Amino acid sequence: MRSLSRRGFLGVGGSGVAGVALAACGTSVETRDSGHDTELLDAALSAETTVQATAAAAAQTPTEAQAEHELIEAIASASKARAEKLRTLGEGASGGQGSSEGDTMADLARASADAIAAYRPAAGQLSTADLRTTAITYLAQSAAELAGMRGLLGEDPAPQPFVTGGAEKPFAEPTTTTTNTTTTESTSTPTGG
Amino acid sequence: MSEGVDNRRELLRRAALGAGALTATGLLGPALAAAQSTDDDDLRDYLVEATGLEQVAVLAYQTAADAKGTEPVLRRSLQRFGAQEQAHADAWRSALDSLGFDPPDPPDDATDTGVFEDVDGLSDEAANELTGLLDKLDGLTKPEALLRFLVQVEERELRYYLDEAPGLDSEDLSTTSAEVAGCQAEHLVVLNQALGDSPADAVKAASSAG
Numbered sequence: 060m061r062s063l064s065r066r067g068f069l070g071v072g073g074s075g076v077a078g079v080a081l082a083a084c085g086t087s088v089e090t091r092d093s094g095h096d097t098e099l100l101d102a103a104l105s106a107e108t109t110v111q112a113t114a115a116a117a118a119q120t121p122t123e124a125q126a127e128h129e130l131i132e133a134i135a136s137a138s139k140a141r142a143e144k145l146r147t148l149g150e151g152a153s154g155g156q157g158s159s160e161g162d163t164m165a166d167l168a169r170a171s172a173d174a175i176a177a178y179r180p181a182a183g184q185l186s187t188a189d190l191r192t193t194a195i196t197y198l199a200q201s202a203a204e205l206a207g208m209r210g211l212l213g214e215d216p217a218p219q220p221f222v223t224g225g226a227e228k229p230f231a232e233p234t235t236t237t238t239n240t241t242t243t244e245s246t247s248t249p250t251g252g
Numbered sequence: 253m254s255e256g257v258d259n260r261r262e263l264l265r266r267a268a269l270g271a272g273a274l275t276a277t278g279l280l281g282p283a284l285a286a287a288q289s290t291d292d293d294d295l296r297d298y299l300v301e302a303t304g305l306e307q308v309a310v311l312a313y314q315t316a317a318d319a320k321g322t323e324p325v326l327r328r329s330l331q332r333f334g335a336q337e338q339a340h341a342d343a344w345r346s347a348l349d350s351l352g353f354d355p356p357d358p359p360d361d362a363t364d365t366g367v368f369e370d371v372d373g374l375s376d377e378a379a380n381e382l383t384g385l386l387d388k389l390d391g392l393t394k395p396e397a398l399l400r401f402l403v404q405v406e407e408r409e410l411r412y413y414l415d416e417a418p419g420l421d422s423e424d425l426s427t428t429s430a431e432v433a434g435c436q437a438e439h440l441v442v443l444n445q446a447l448g449d450s451p452a453d454a455v456k457a458a459s460s461a462g
Contacts, residue, residue: 091423129452137459175434182418183427191418195430196462199410202434203458206441207451216442220336222434229431 093186100149100185103194106170106177107145109157110201111138113170116162127164127211134167134204141197148190168208175201175224198222291421293373296353298416298425299344300373304382305412306341307358309405310334312389315362316398326395326446330402333439340432347425362390381408396447403443407461410436414462437461 114135122128160170178201181194201224206216221229313334317327345355356374357367365386368379385405392398410433417429437458444454 126451129450130455133452133456179427179430182430183423188418191426192414195417195426195433196414198430199414199433199437199462200459203437203441203455206438206458207455210442210445211451217333217336217435217438220339220435221428221431222438223431224434229428 091184091186095184096186096190097149099181099194100145100190102177103174103181103197104142104145104149105157106174107138107142107157107197109160110167110170110174111135111142112157112159113161113167114138116159117164117167120162124211130204130207130211131164131167134171134208137200137204141200144193148193164208164212168205168212171201171205171208172224175205175222177224179223198224292351292353295420295422295425296348296351296373297375298420299348299351300353300356300371301375301378301382301416302412302429303341303344303348303355304368304371304374304378305405305409306337306344307356308382308385308389309337309402309409310341311359311362311386312398312402312405313337315389315392316395316402319393319395319398322395322398329442329446333442336435336439340435343428343432359386362386399443399447403440403447406436406440406443409433410440410458410462433462 114131117131118128118135160166175198178194178198182191182198185191185194202222210216219229223229313330316322317330317334322330341358348355354372356371359365359367363386365383368374368382368386371379374382385408388404389401392401413429413433413436417426417433420426420429440458440461441451441454444457445451449457
């Protein structure tokens, strides 16, 4: 399994012809091995325990909005389960010390976006398909939770076609295209989506 | 396979994914076609089915947005979600094109089931499923029925990415698929709420859909 640095990838993505030329020159590559597993799982666990702690704090904050309270409780429960699973996968990982980033739903939404940003590289780089399945599943679950919170916060629940969780641009940058069914104008502007 | 050839093939795959930013992806075709291999065929198979699912979703969102009785606020969401599905399809189509494979044509409407016949890389089972989805979409006119169909399609897409993306021989395809899966999960939350779920129940349903 081969891998390029992100900068290298974007260079290829920005100019396909240049990418073919680079390939012929044998650009250096990384290996998709287990060497980064601990680091990736540690980052995911750290982000998830922050979600868990922030959800617990938010759940203690009085609110008259029943829907908000129910969603925070649901996220707290789901986050706890994910963190417990990550601990079993990441033996040797030092994550799990996350602390609350606040006690509001907006704080929890930011923590959730950070968790998505942690799961994203893990989904591609973890060394086994089983580990990558866990990462992509948890990214999707976190995205669902973030969408639910955004809706209650009056924000766009699904602002971007490629969910990165942070400032990182997606690999596949959408362009304006016209098809026989739809005219699409998408943007790759990162918004934590 | 030699290290140099391995490096080149991975670079070509990455060029394929990044090709969404290109305006003339056809320039890559001849060089990439020469690099096709069994592993590339595996990527093609994944991308072809993903493209088919996304194109069905585009059509379904368009149909739901245009349906008589769809509330204006929901209509705007459906239009935007359809555009996002099209962005996914465009990324996969660009990848296929740059690898030297033909992407499946998008269906013109729900009766256009022929687009999934005899497509290289699309199994009979997958073709039948995609055709079945179009058959099911054909004739749906009521907003609630269309929303329920969209939930079915989004759940199928999410399952596809969760099941198939982790095993791909490409880090970037797996990562981009994760980004797309996140978007499908977000769509499901909105759709389930439009069908009456509370936010918490909508999130739980989306989280368990994969």
